[in-house]
Every structure is written in C-alpha cells, then in structure tokens.
Amino acid sequence: MNTETRSKFATRIGKDKSYVTRLDQAGRLVLVGEGRSALVDVEASLKRIEETTGGRDDVAARHAAAKGQQSPKPDETRVSAQTRKEMAQADVAEMERDVMRGKLIDREQVEAALADVVAFARQGVENLPHRVAAQLVGKDFEQVVAILREAISDSMAETHKEASKRLAELVKVEA
Numbered sequence: 001m002n003t004e005t006r007s008k009f010a011t012r013i014g015k016d017k018s019y020v021t022r023l024d025q026a027g028r029l030v031l032v033g034e035g036r037s038a039l040v041d042v043e044a045s046l047k048r049i050e051e052t053t054g055g056r057d058d059v060a061a062r063h064a065a066a067k068g069q070q071s072p073k074p075d076e077t078r079v080s081a082q083t084r085k086e087m088a089q090a091d092v093a094e095m096e097r098d099v100m101r102g103k104l105i106d107r108e109q110v111e112a113a114l115a116d117v118v119a120f121a122r123q124g125v126e127n128l129p130h131r132v133a134a135q136l137v138g139k140d141f142e143q144v145v146a147i148l149r150e151a152i153s154d155s156m157a158e159t160h161k162e163a164s165k166r167l168a169e170l171v172k173v174e175a
Contacts, residue, residue, distance in 0.1 A: 001032070001041055001043070001044075002041070002042040002043060003032050003039035003040060003041055003042065004039060004040055004042060005039060005040070006020045006021070006024070006029075006040055007020075009029075009040040009042065009045065012042070013046075020040075023045075023049065026052075028045070028048055028049050028052050029045045029048070029049075030044035030045045030048055053078075102171050105170050105171070109170055110170065113166040113167070113169070113170055116162075116166060117159065117162055117163045117166055120158075120159060120162045121155075121159040121162075124155040124158060124159060125155065128151055128152070128155060131151060132147055132148065132151045135147050136148075
C-alpha cells in the first residue's frame with residue numbers, strides 16, 4: 001500500500017489541492033488514518049476515482065483540448081457495461097415477443113404439465129395388469145401377447161391424448 005499526503009497526491013495526478021479536497025468530500029478518496037493527518041492510499045484512490053468517473057467522455061475530451069492535452073481514452077468498462085445492458089434488454093424484449101406469439105412458455109408451467117403427463121402415464125402402466133388380468137385367463141401365448149399389445153397401445157394413446165390436452169392448455173394460457 002503506497003500512501004502520501006493529499007498535497008503530494010494532488011501533484012501526482014496533476015490537479016490542485018482543492019480538487020483533492022472535493023474528491024475527499026465526495027467520498028472518492030481512500031484515506032488511511034483520521035482527521036487532517038490522514039494519508040491517501042494512492043492505488044485504491046486512483047481506482048475509486050476511475051470507477052466513479054461521471055462517464056461524460058465528450059466533456060473530458062473538451063477539457064483536455066482546452067488544456068492542450070491529449071484527450072483521455074474512453075472508459076472501456078463503462079462502454080462494455082452499456083453494451084451488455086443493451087444486449088440484455090434486447091434479449092428480454094425478444095423473450096416477451098416470443099411469449100406473446102406462443103413460442104415461449106414459462107418453465108414452471110411446462111414442468112407442472114410434464115409432471116402431470118408422467119403421472120398419468122405411470123398410473124396407466126400401473127393399472128394395466130388389473131385391467132387385462134381377467135382377459136388373459138385361459139388364453140394361449142399368442143392371444144396373451146395380442147391382448148397385452150392392444151392394452152399397451154390403448155394406454156399409450158391415452159397418454160398421448162392427455163399430453164396433447166396439457167399442451168393445448170399451456171399454449172391457450174400464454175396466448
């Protein structure tokens with residue numbers, strides 16, 4: 001940690017002592033110690049000043065030109081943050097549009113509908129022996145296979161019908 005007086009810090013950054021005082025009053029300096037004898041933590045203060053810059057690159061360039069200095073490079077982190085924010089807003093707008101068109105459905109609703117369909121299918125499979133047991137008594141192997149195939153096919157058709165019904169409900173709710 002490199003520390004120095006406010007006066008030396010002002011000289012380091014090429015500003016007047018009053019500017020450093022204003023930075024301190026604005027909470028943009030990192031000080032070590034208390035009162036008038038507090039020293040400026042150079043690295044932390046420079047970082048905080050950079051992070052809390054107002055973001056007006058055009059004003060900074062105008063002031064630098066008036067002083068005959070080269071204009072400072074724009075704050076890349078602010079630009080990238082702005083870009084990231086705009087991209088996120090565009091993503092949200094696209095998702096809202098897709099919801100309105102019925103192309104995007106809330107995950108929780110889909111999970112609930114899927115759980116209902118799976119429970120329906122499971123119940124159908126679990127009830128299958130009870131539904132066909134009486135039909136299988138005294139039948140030969142080929143007849144048993146045919147009865148089971150038909151019962152399984154019926155159960156799958158009922159599950160498909162239930163899944164289609166749940167999907168239609170999801171799309172209707174969102175539309």
